[in-house]
Amino acid sequence: MLNRLPAEERRAQLVESAMGIAERGGVGSVTIRAVAEDAGVSLGVVHYCFESKEALVxxxxxxxxxxxxxxxxxxxxxxxxxxxxxxxxxxxxxxxxxxxxxxxxxxxxxxxxxxxxxxxxxxxxxxxxxxxxxxxxxxxxxxxxxxxxxxxxxxxxxxxxxxxxxxxxxxxxxxxxxxxxxxxxxxxxxxxxxxxxxxxxxxxxxxxxxxxx
Incomplete structure (x- = not known):
């Protein structure tokens, strides 16, 4: 079952996942789907925290x-x-x-x-x-x-x-x-x-x- 984190903690987790992806493959490799997979959450969770890739970056x-x-x-x-x-x-x-x-x-x-x-x-x-x-x-x-x-x-x-x-x-x-x-x-x-x-x-x-x- 997915751990329910406070909104700010979840955002920080997703940002760290995104930065890890970007460090390995560049900013172009950062997608909502890739971040969701890396963080072990659903696409909906990422979309809830960030309305777009631009907001995430x-x-x-x-x-x-x-x-x-x-x-x-x-x-x-x-x-x-x-x-x-x-x-x-x-x-x-x-x-x-x-x-x-x-x-x-x-x-x-x-x-x-x-x-x-x-x-x-x-x-x-x-x-x-x-x-x-x-x-x-x-x-x-x-x-x-x-x-x-x-x-x-x-x-x-x-x-x-x-x-x-x-x-x-x-x-x-x-x-x-x-x-x-x-x-x-x-x-x-x-x-x-x-x-x-x-x-x-x-x-x-x-x-x-x-x-x-």
Whole structure:
């Protein structure tokens, strides 16, 4: 007999099933029937929770955003610097510490990172086709990343006794764009040593946008 779960738990279960399917075969392999079979429920249960594939993919995008936000907050929360130092040197230490904590999370979840790019592309295509629900996925993904990066940069400046010389949202957007490229290239060649050097270069570039108080 099918276990009766609260609606939110059932939705979360179906979203996880959909993401597992997508990780194995891409977003195109996600169908209402495939999700029902993977989750061990009837088609009616999936249709009750999600009126269409677009609604299901939108929920997948929201779940990935939440997971990403939690991962970034955890990684940036690990940022540490020598408390005897202040100024630009301390800022570099904090930035490097936060990015170094972020990378293992990314490296441990390559299939989910690839899925994030796939869902972004899917959302943009749906947006171009006029599907507002799925089209909002990409905007939500980047808005969340922007917010986490801005909070991290502001915290780093406060704890190091420095200030940013450009609007922090602009710096966050730049840094995230570079990280996007680094992750995508790593998904292609899996060159971890190159990533270490690239993240160090990013820290050098970003700290040029700060001065000591």
């Amino acid at each position: 939108a929920a997948m995008g929201e779940a990935l955003v939440l997971q990403l936000s939690q991962a970034l907050r955890y990684a940036f929360g690990q940022a540490r610097a020598d408390e005897s130092e202040t100024g630009i040197r301390a800022l570099k230490g904090l930035l490097h510490s936060g990015l170094s904590a972020m990378w293992p999370i990314i490296e441990a979840t390559p299939d989910r990172q690839l899925l994030t790019y796939e869902i972004t592309a899917y959302g943009l295509r749906q947006q171009a086709a006029g599907a507002e629900l799925a089209g909002a996925i990409a905007n939500n993904q980047y808005a969340t990343m922007d917010a986490e990066a801005v909070a991290f940069l502001e915290s780093c400046a406060e704890h190091s006794g420095t200030r940013w010389t450009e609007p922090v949202p602009h710096i966050a957007r730049f840094a995230l764009a570079v990280i996007d490229g680094i992750v995508l290239r790593w998904l292609v060649d899996r060159d971890g040593e190159a990533v270490v050097a690239e993240l160090d270069d990013l820290v050098q570039m970003v700290t040029r946008k700060a001065v000591e108080n």
